[in-house]
Amino acid sequence: METRLVNSLDFARANFESYVEALSQLIAIPSISHEGYDPDAIRRAVEWIEGKLNSLSMDRVRVFQTSRSPILFAEKLAPAMGKPTILIYAHYDVQPAEPLEAWDSDPFAAARKDDYLYGRGSSDMKGQFLACIAALEAIQQSGELPVNVKFLIEGDEETDPEPLDSFIKEHAEVLECDHCLNVDAGMLRQDLPAIVYGLRGAMSVTLNVTGPDHDLHDGMYSGVVENPFHVLARLIAGLQDENRRITLPGFYDDVREIDANEHAAAERHPSDADYYRQASGSPALIPDDEFLPIERIGARPSFNVRWVEMGAKKSAIPVSARARLAFRLVPDQDPDRIYSSLVDYVMQNAPTTVSWSFENRVSSPGVLVPVESDAVRRMQAALKATWRVDPLLQRIGGAIPVVGELQDYLGIDSVLTGFSLPDDNIHGPNERLHLPTAQRGIEALIRYFFLVGEQA
Amino acid sequence: METRLVNSLDFARANFESYVEALSQLIAIPSISHEGYDPDAIRRAVEWIEGKLNSLSMDRVRVFQTSRSPILFAEKLAPAMGKPTILIYAHYDVQPAEPLEAWDSDPFAAARKDDYLYGRGSSDMKGQFLACIAALEAIQQSGELPVNVKFLIEGDEETDPEPLDSFIKEHAEVLECDHCLNVDAGMLRQDLPAIVYGLRGAMSVTLNVTGPDHDLHDGMYSGVVENPFHVLARLIAGLQDENRRITLPGFYDDVREIDANEHAAAERHPSDADYYRQASGSPALIPDDEFLPIERIGARPSFNVRWVEMGAKKSAIPVSARARLAFRLVPDQDPDRIYSSLVDYVMQNAPTTVSWSFENRVSSPGVLVPVESDAVRRMQAALKATWRVDPLLQRIGGAIPVVGELQDYLGIDSVLTGFSLPDDNIHGPNERLHLPTAQRGIEALIRYFFLVGEQA
Numbered sequence: 007m008e009t010r011l012v013n014s015l016d017f018a019r020a021n022f023e024s025y026v027e028a029l030s031q032l033i034a035i036p037s038i039s040h041e042g043y044d045p046d047a048i049r050r051a052v053e054w055i056e057g058k059l060n061s062l063s064m065d066r067v068r069v070f071q072t073s074r075s076p077i078l079f080a081e082k083l084a085p086a087m088g089k090p091t092i093l094i095y096a097h098y099d100v101q102p103a104e105p106l107e108a109w110d111s112d113p114f115a116a117a118r119k120d121d122y123l124y125g126r127g128s129s130d131m132k133g134q135f136l137a138c139i140a141a142l143e144a145i146q147q148s149g150e151l152p153v154n155v156k157f158l159i160e161g162d163e164e165t166d167p168e169p170l171d172s173f174i175k176e177h178a179e180v181l182e183c184d185h186c187l188n189v190d191a192g193m194l195r196q197d198l199p200a201i202v203y204g205l206r207g208a209m210s211v212t213l214n215v216t217g218p219d220h221d222l223h224d225g226m227y228s229g230v231v232e233n234p235f236h237v238l239a240r241l242i243a244g245l246q247d248e249n250r251r252i253t254l255p256g257f258y259d260d261v262r263e264i265d266a267n268e269h270a271a272a273e274r275h276p277s278d279a280d281y282y283r284q285a286s287g288s289p290a291l292i293p294d295d296e297f298l299p300i301e302r303i304g305a306r307p308s309f310n311v312r313w314v315e316m317g318a319k320k321s322a323i324p325v326s327a328r329a330r331l332a333f334r335l336v337p338d339q340d341p342d343r344i345y346s347s348l349v350d351y352v353m354q355n356a357p358t359t360v361s362w363s364f365e366n367r368v369s370s371p372g373v374l375v376p377v378e379s380d381a382v383r384r385m386q387a388a389l390k391a392t393w394r395v396d397p398l399l400q401r402i403g404g405a406i407p408v409v410g411e412l413q414d415y416l417g418i419d420s421v422l423t424g425f426s427l428p429d430d431n432i433h434g435p436n437e438r439l440h441l442p443t444a445q446r447g448i449e450a451l452i453r454y455f456f457l458v459g460e461q462a
Numbered sequence: 463m464e465t466r467l468v469n470s471l472d473f474a475r476a477n478f479e480s481y482v483e484a485l486s487q488l489i490a491i492p493s494i495s496h497e498g499y500d501p502d503a504i505r506r507a508v509e510w511i512e513g514k515l516n517s518l519s520m521d522r523v524r525v526f527q528t529s530r531s532p533i534l535f536a537e538k539l540a541p542a543m544g545k546p547t548i549l550i551y552a553h554y555d556v557q558p559a560e561p562l563e564a565w566d567s568d569p570f571a572a573a574r575k576d577d578y579l580y581g582r583g584s585s586d587m588k589g590q591f592l593a594c595i596a597a598l599e600a601i602q603q604s605g606e607l608p609v610n611v612k613f614l615i616e617g618d619e620e621t622d623p624e625p626l627d628s629f630i631k632e633h634a635e636v637l638e639c640d641h642c643l644n645v646d647a648g649m650l651r652q653d654l655p656a657i658v659y660g661l662r663g664a665m666s667v668t669l670n671v672t673g674p675d676h677d678l679h680d681g682m683y684s685g686v687v688e689n690p691f692h693v694l695a696r697l698i699a700g701l702q703d704e705n706r707r708i709t710l711p712g713f714y715d716d717v718r719e720i721d722a723n724e725h726a727a728a729e730r731h732p733s734d735a736d737y738y739r740q741a742s743g744s745p746a747l748i749p750d751d752e753f754l755p756i757e758r759i760g761a762r763p764s765f766n767v768r769w770v771e772m773g774a775k776k777s778a779i780p781v782s783a784r785a786r787l788a789f790r791l792v793p794d795q796d797p798d799r800i801y802s803s804l805v806d807y808v809m810q811n812a813p814t815t816v817s818w819s820f821e822n823r824v825s826s827p828g829v830l831v832p833v834e835s836d837a838v839r840r841m842q843a844a845l846k847a848t849w850r851v852d853p854l855l856q857r858i859g860g861a862i863p864v865v866g867e868l869q870d871y872l873g874i875d876s877v878l879t880g881f882s883l884p885d886d887n888i889h890g891p892n893e894r895l896h897l898p899t900a901q902r903g904i905e906a907l908i909r910y911f912f913l914v915g916e917q918a
Contacts, residue, residue: 206681219743221890225662225860228790229706229764230755231742236698236767243699246692250685286687287675290814299686308685310779311692316770322889323766334684358746404681433778434677 010148014452018144022445025140026123028058029439030116032098032132033125039075039099039165048075048161051098055159062142064157070177072169075099075161079180084151090458091154093183093418095408096135097163097190100127101433108435121441128439129430134189135159137425137444141451152459156183160408163190167370167407174411185381186412187454189447191422192430194276194398196443199389199450201382202422204304204401205409207372209341210312210332212365213238213352221322228323232359235316235327241355242329245309250292252309252333254347260338264297264305268401275300275400277428285428304401308334334403341369370407371414381421381458388454389423392446397423425450466604470908474600478901481596482579484514485895486572488554488588489581495531495555495621504531504617507554511615518598520613526633528625531555531617535636540607546914547610549639549874551864552591553619553646556583557889564891577897584895585886590645591615593881593900597907608915612639616864619646623826623863630867641837642868643910645903647878648886650732650854652899655845655906657838658878660760660857661865663828665797666768666788668821669694669808677778684779688815691772691783697811698785701765706748708765708789710803716794720753720761724857731756731856733884741884760857764790790859797825826863827870837877837914844910845879848902853879881906 018025036044037051052069055078059067064080078098083089103113103126111117113126123133145151158181160170174181191202217234218227247253264272275298282299283291291299297306310332317324333344345367356362376382377399389397412418425447431437492500493507508525511534515523520536534554539545559569559582567573569582579589601607614637616626630637647658673690674683703709720728731754738755739747747755753762766788773780789800801823812818832838833855845853868874881903887893 208681217742217744220887222742223860223889224764224766224768224788225664225790226759226858226884227738227742228766228788228859229758229762230738230747231744232706232748233766235770236702239695239767240699242692243696250688282683282686286673286678286683288673288687288815289817291686292688292813292815302685303682306685308680310680310684310689311695311772312680312778314691314770314772314783316767322768327770332680332684334681357748359744359748361745402682403684404679428682431676433679 011453011456013148014144015449017147018140018448018452019445021144025136025444025448026118026441029123029128029133029136030125032136033116033127034114036114036126037099037161038102039162040102043102048099052076052078052161055098058139059157062139062146070173072173074166074169077161077170077173078157078159080157081155082151083154084459086150089153091156091183092455092458093156093158093181093186094138095186095188095190095420096138096157096159097131097161098135098159099161099164100130100132101164103435105435110436113437122438123441124436124438126437128437129426130432130437131190131426133439133444134424134426137447138187138189138451140448141455144448144452145455152456156181167368167411170408171411174415178416181416181418183418185379186418186420188406188409188420188422189424190406191402192424192426192428194428196427196440197393198276198395199393199397200423201385201389201397201399202402203375203377203399204337205373205406205422206304206307206403207335207339207341207370207410208332208405209335209344209367209369210330211345211348211367212328212330213241213362214326214328214365215356215360215362216326217360218323218325221317221324224323231323232357233323234360235324237356237360238314238327238329241352242311242331244355245351249294252307254344254351256347257307257344260340261307262337264301268305269301271399272298272300275398303403305336307336307339310334334405336372337374339372341371345369370405371410373410373413375409375413375419375422379419381419384457385421385423385454388450388457391453392450467909467912469604470600471905473603474596474904474908475901477600481592481900481904482574482897485579485584485589485592488592489572489583490570492570492582493555493617494558495618496558499558504555508532508534508617511554514595515613518595518602526629528629530622530625533617533626533629534613534615535633536613537611538607539610540915542606545609547612547639548911548914549612549614549637549642550594551642551644551646551876552594552613552615553587553617554591554615555617555620556586556588557620559891561891566892569893578894579897580892580894582893584893585882586888586893587646587882589895589900590880590882593903594643594645594907596904597911600904600908601911608912612637623824623867626864627867630871634872637872637874639874641835642874642876644862644865644876644878645880646862647858648880648882648884650856650884652883652896653849654732654851655849655853656879657841657845657853657855658858659831659833659855660793661829661862661878662760662763662859663791663795663797663826663866664788664861665791665800665823665825666786667801667804667823668784668786669697669818670782670784670821671812671816671818672782673816674779674781677773677780680779687779688813689779690816691780693812693816694770694783694785697808698767698787700811701807705750708763710800710807712803713763713800716796717763718793720757724761725757727855728754728757731854756856759859761792763792763795766790790861792828793830795828797827801825826861827866829866829869831865831869831875831878835875837875840913841877841879841910844906844913847909848906
């Protein structure tokens with residue numbers, strides 16, 4: 007085994023440029039799942055990945071149509087019987103790149119500069135997905151697979167959890183596995199790998215406030231006719247108190263307390279207040295006497311308005327104003343209950359001068375995965391062997407809905423790690439991947455596949 | 463004189479289609495003064511109007527360049543000495559037409575349907591300006607001008623009062639006149655002409671709130687880094703109390719009280735609460751126990767957010783959020799003092815998590831013009847002779863900055879009337895002009911020019 011590991015690691019190192027080349031090809035396909043973008047790019051991304059999976063000689067590769075973007079499934083059994091099965095999750099869709107003028111290079115033409123590869127999806131998560139592929143390629147160059155491998159690859163991670171949610175419910179059998187490997191969770195610093203055991207959930211919904219039935223000149227109507235944006239602003243302002251605590255009744259009732267161990271770990275966590283201030287470039291962080299920044303991100307719920315819209319740039323009282331309200335939730339908050347109390351709040355506080363509605367609700371609960379499992383221990387060992395440092399066990403603030411869905415519907419726990427860095431600018435302009443970290447990531451994945459294979 | 467009046471009225475009636483044709487030509491030139499629109503349209507509008515003025519055989523027609531759109535000045539003296547001089551004000555610029563899909567016809571191709579001519583500027587105010595031209599044409603067909611006439615025609619009324627403000631200060635001599643005729647003030651119903659004696663002023667400014675130095679993923683930062691839009695929403699919400707009274711300290715100190723006569727007139731005014739509700743299509747008006755709707759529009763200040771902007775539609779905490787804050791002011795509120803108290807308010811209430819700035823401030827004070835003047839009396843008579851009903855004397859909610867500028871700098875009072883109707887959708891989609899009302903307007907203007915000429 008040791009020889010095979012060394013051969014695989016050597017192969018991966020020697021062929022790292024092939025990884026960069028493959029990633030550059032995939033970045034060049036602008037597979038944005040948001041409405042209004044070219045759906046043909048989604049089709050081309052699926053075809054490209056299908057080709058890649060076929061080149062790995064998978065036993066079967068299938069493309070499933072969904073209500074939005076196709077889902078790819080693939081599997082390859084290890085020749086040896088009784089090996090564990092790892093379900094590798096990935097998504098091939100990316101965020102839009104606007105504003106394009108904020109990029110120093112074309113977001114859909116990979117650009118290499120120093121140790122980085124720039125481009126939309128380089129880090130989130132085309133680069134992460136292809137690290138898994140590169141690891142399996144290296145292993146197969148040295149012999150047979152040590153584990154059974156399945157792939158579950160979706161194309162709506164950035165927009166809508168529904169298609170994958172439905173797919174998981176309907177395909178329990180094909181997804182059967184020992185655990186899921188999800189490399190969409192990132193790490194903290196180049197020298198500090200991480201395993202994530204907690205994720206915030208989310209409940210986001212669009213609040214639409216409607217006033218007059220046509221745009222009105224504000225000189226001729228202001229003071230008598232309500233501007234629906236004013237109502238929206240008051241409702242949004244009222245959702246948080248002066249300490250930015252969310253005011254919805256019962257909002258914090260089900261928030262799981264942070265225990266002493268977790269708090270002690272948070273105090274040792276390298277992401278302190280100074281880190282967050284510098285990484286964000288904010289004049290100052292929101293003050294909080296009760297919780298550390300890392301606790302507020304990982305273990306406390308939050309509220310954020312993602313976008314707002316009202317009429318054109320005219321002196322008008324507009325027909326309507328809309329905002330996307332996003333709550334980040336933690337275990338054991340119930341997204342449906344939060345939504346109900348939000349509806350109650352608007353019902354009680356919106357004046358009769360306007361009508362209102364909620365649209366496009368998307369929910370996922372917060373998740374904690376067990377940290378004592380064999381799979382997590384093997385990933386810890388693989389990361390430690392690669393970086394020569396104990397990986398950080400942490401909770402993060404983002405949602406990865408698939409983790410909760412696999413847990414809830416199929417009882418499948420995920421091992422969450424990844425090789426993206428906080429300054430990769432995911433979702434922003436000049437998204438990039440730190441190539442030496444990606445290379446270490448591939449090596450860690452090779453070790454991990456072998457370690458899981460030894461388990462049986 | 464009576465014969466000349468009848469001849470002029472006959473000519474105007476017989477040639478009304480020429481008026482519609484000229485208006486259609488001018489509507490076809492999209493002379494939008496907002497930034498980002500084709501400046502060549504402004505140039506073509508100026509050329510078209512220059513041609514029109516020359517066809518009236520004005521003594522001189524001049525085009526003045528300004529920091530933005532050109533200003534046209536023209537004059538023609540009556541052959542008889544000692545006649546009064548009327549300065550006719552107009553603007554040739556129009557509001558943008560977006561959203562274009564909300565129009566039933568091309569906003570820049572006049573479309574006639576039933577009694578209406580549709581198109582951007584048909585009512586505000588290309589149609590009003592050309593009514594003055596048509597009246598003068600009709601008068602000149604029957605003989606010499608009974609008054610001296612000057613034209614002051616600007617191209618930035620919809621965007622920036624500064625160029626005209628500077629022009630008025632610098633050209634006091636050429637603008638010398640007995641009074642200004644301004645037909646940009648509109649009327650109330652097809653059967654009820656109006657003279658406006660009070661106008662609200664305005665102080666509008668953009669508030670820009672800045673947070674992080676790049677867009678941040680809200681899962682990775684929300685709860686720790688402030689969303690600048692949240693701050694903006696809180697600041698906007700805090701500017702009004704639950705009765706929508708503006709909370710800035712001292713805001714109402716200088717508001718001139720509504721006297722008993724004005725209140726009695728407001729009670730008789732046809733625009734009651736029911737009118738405003740129906741005309742706006744709002745579910746309900748803002749409740750107010752103290753003031754009638756027409757008082758709130760004409761004699762009370764108000765606050766309105768004209769537009770708001772923040773990042774793209776992504777799950778991001780954006781770098782910045784901006785809103786255009788517009789206060790409508792009444793005599794004797796001082797726009798500079800209101801601005802100072804707004805700055806104080808933001809200074810005291812904005813948290814240290816963001817920085818902020820104000821940009822693009824535009825101010826004009828509220829104005830009252832004397833209703834006892836000869837000029838107003840003659841306009842009343844001209845309107846009454848045309849509509850066979852006493853015209854309404856009223857205050858309106860919009861600002862017409864030129865009225866205050868002429869009053870403040872040159873001591874020139876304005877006669878404010880016009881033939882636009884509340885359902886002309888000015889500034890909105892499907893702007894239109896009611897042609898029978900425009901025709902009556904031309905007739906009233908013919909009578910008015912003769913009546914002022916008799917005065918000497």
